[in-house]
Amino acid sequence: MSDSPLAPHATPLTVTEKEDIPLDHLRMPDGFSAEIWAHGMPGARMMARGDDGTLFVGTRSIGRVYAVRDNGDEREHVIIAEGLTQPNGVAFKDGSLYVAAINRIFRYDDIESQLADGDDVAEPEELTEAFGLPDDEHHGWKFLAFGPDGRLYIPVGAPCNGCEVDEDTHATIHSFKPDGSDMRVEARGVRNSVGFDFHPETGELWFTDNGQDWLGEHGPQDELNRLSEPGEHFGFPYCHAHGVIDPELGSEGACDGVTMPAALMGGHAAALGMRFYTGDMFPEEYRNAIFIARRGSWNRTLSDGYDVQVAHLSEDGERAAISPFMVGLLDPRENAFSGRPVDVLQMPDGSLLVSDEQNGAIYRISYETPEYME
Numbered sequence: 001m002s003d004s005p006l007a008p009h010a011t012p013l014t015v016t017e018k019e020d021i022p023l024d025h026l027r028m029p030d031g032f033s034a035e036i037w038a039h040g041m042p043g044a045r046m047m048a049r050g051d052d053g054t055l056f057v058g059t060r061s062i063g064r065v066y067a068v069r070d071n072g073d074e075r076e077h078v079i080i081a082e083g084l085t086q087p088n089g090v091a092f093k094d095g096s097l098y099v100a101a102i103n104r105i106f107r108y109d110d111i112e113s114q115l116a117d118g119d120d121v122a123e124p125e126e127l128t129e130a131f132g133l134p135d136d137e138h139h140g141w142k143f144l145a146f147g148p149d150g151r152l153y154i155p156v157g158a159p160c161n162g163c164e165v166d167e168d169t170h171a172t173i174h175s176f177k178p179d180g181s182d183m184r185v186e187a188r189g190v191r192n193s194v195g196f197d198f199h200p201e202t203g204e205l206w207f208t209d210n211g212q213d214w215l216g217e218h219g220p221q222d223e224l225n226r227l228s229e230p231g232e233h234f235g236f237p238y239c240h241a242h243g244v245i246d247p248e249l250g251s252e253g254a255c256d257g258v259t260m261p262a263a264l265m266g267g268h269a270a271a272l273g274m275r276f277y278t279g280d281m282f283p284e285e286y287r288n289a290i291f292i293a294r295r296g297s298w299n300r301t302l303s304d305g306y307d308v309q310v311a312h313l314s315e316d317g318e319r320a321a322i323s324p325f326m327v328g329l330l331d332p333r334e335n336a337f338s339g340r341p342v343d344v345l346q347m348p349d350g351s352l353l354v355s356d357e358q359n360g361a362i363y364r365i366s367y368e369t370p371e372y373m374e
Contacts, residue, residue, distance in 0.1 A: 008298040011340070013062050015040050016359040022338040025328040026363065030370050031283075034326070037353060037364035038075040041066045044355045044362060045342040046143060046194075046273060048090040048097070052112040055345075056080075056097055057355065057362070058090040060141055065090065065099055067115055068362070080108070080121045088194070089142035091152065093178065100142035100154065103135040104128045105180065130180025134159070134169060139192040143273070148203045151175040151184075155207075157192040162212045162237050164249060171236045173207065173227075187227050189234040189258065195273040195343070200288060202317065204228060206262070208271040208292060211240055217300040220244050222265035224274075224292065224311055224320055232259045262311075263320040269305035270295035273343030279350025282367050288313065291325065291352060293341040306330040306337045308344060308354055326354065326365065 018039050026034045043059035044066065050056065055068040057077075065081040081087060081099065089100030097108040106124035114121050131154070134140070139157025147153050158171040165171045173187040173196070186205065196207030205227040211220035220240035238246050239255040241264055246254065265271040274292040289312050294305035308326035313319070329339035340358040347353060352365040 006299050006301065009296075009337075011043055011061055011357055012360075013042050015042060016361065021356075021359045021361050022329065023363070025338055026326055027328040028326050028365065031367050031373070032365055033368070034354075034363045034365050037362045038068050038077060039359070039361040041068075041077055041362075042360040043357055044360050045357050046088055046090055047343050047345040047353060047355055047362070048092045048144075049345060049347075050092050050097065050112045051095065052116070054112050054115060055353070055362075056090045056092065058088045058099065059357075060086045060088050063087060063101075067111070069115060078115070080111070080115075081106070081124075086137070086141040089144035089154070091144035091146055093146050093150075093152075098144055098152065098178075099124070100133075100144050102137060102140045102142070103131075103133040105131045105133070127180045131176060132180070132183070136170075141194065143194045143196065145196060145198075146178075147175065147205070148198055149175075150178070152178055153186065153196065153205070155190065155193040155196075157190075158236060161214060162246065162249065164237060167233075173205070184230065186230050187225075187232055187234060189236045189239075190225075191236040195271070195292070197275050197290070199317070200276050200278050204317075206274070206276075206290065208265065208274055209234065209236075209261075210270060210272075211267065212237070212246075213268065213299045215240070215247065216267070217302075218267040221267050222269055222271040222294075223261035224263040224265055224271065224290070224322070225259065226262045226318065228259075228318075233257065234259050234261075262313075262318065263322050265292070265294065265309070265322065266297075266304045268297040268299045270297060271305075271309075273345075273355070274311075275344050275346055277346060277352070279346055281350025282352075285312070286310065290320065291344045292322075293344050293354060295340045295342050295357065296330065296337055301335075302332075303330055303335055303337060306340060308341050329356075 043062040084101040087101040136159035296306035311320035
């Protein structure tokens with residue numbers, strides 16, 4: 001199906017020159033502006049920031065992990081790992097960088113000191129056996145995040161488009177102690193989550209989940225979900241989106257007892273990285289809202305996504321309203337895209353970084369009150 005409009009879009013594995021990065025395409029609400037914060041990193045996806053300010057960036061198809069150092073005027077990056085199988089997930093805790101490559105988990109201790117001294121990065125501690133993750137490549141790339149409880153949260157996607165699974169192994173979100181012990185299943189029925197964060201006040205886990213393909217051009221829609229208590233079931237493979245019963249595996253009552261999404265994110269739009277905003281730079285209306293990167297669709301004729309959306313939570317904290325925030329990378333008139341946002345990350349000054357896998361770039365979004373509002 002390589003010539004079909006429903007086929008996936010390959011990600012470039014070469015450097016996009018700075019002048020070719022579509023910064024001028026980006027549009028945001030009044031007062032917001034974007035700049036190229038770093039570039040030259042093919043396949044840049046998930047991001048994690050070290051205690052000393054190093055930005056670590058995972059990838060998928062190119063198999064690299066980057067480290068970006070900020071000297072104040074510009075950013076320089078180095079490759080700290082390569083030749084890995086889809087090292088998408090990165091997380092940082094207590095001076096150590098954790099990297100997930102399908103089933104393999106690595107821990108790089110004291111890595112920022114090594115980078116600051118100009119030393120070669122030491123060989124990591126491999127924790128693969130301790131974590132014991134499945135080795136399926138289908139939906140096997142990982143997102144990593146440490147929770148407020150100090151545990152490392154890791155999703156395990158379904159090894160298929162749609163199929164029955166062992167609900168203690170696949171289509172789950174697990175948590176572990178940092179050494180890989182004491183595994184717990186936090187959520188079940190989660191087809192493929194590649195982004196989550198914890199509410200800054202309640203500590204609840206919120207996560208994105210990608211809907212099933214080949215069931216329709218416009219759905220089932222991707223989801224934004226809220227885990228209110230461990231062990232909740234979010235429907236896969238029997239119930240999709242907001243109560244859509246699977247035509248093959250589902251049956252009457254398949255959605256009974258399923259936790260419904262807090263919001264829907266569009267059909268095949270690939271809602272991925274997300275973070276709660278807790279900074280002071282943006283207007284108050286964005287405090288505790290969620291910024292969500294949508295990498296962009298395949299499996300539909302008219303494209304959707306290729307943007308950053310913002311989710312404002314309801315007063316009871318159980319639902320969310322979705323609205324556009326950063327758009328312009330999708331040209332609906334031509335049904336063509338020029339970038340693919342994958343992750344977002346808040347900086348200490350309250351600005352927001354957005355990774356663009358298509359262009360191997362990271363944008364910095366900042367805010368200044370417009371003159372007409374002063």
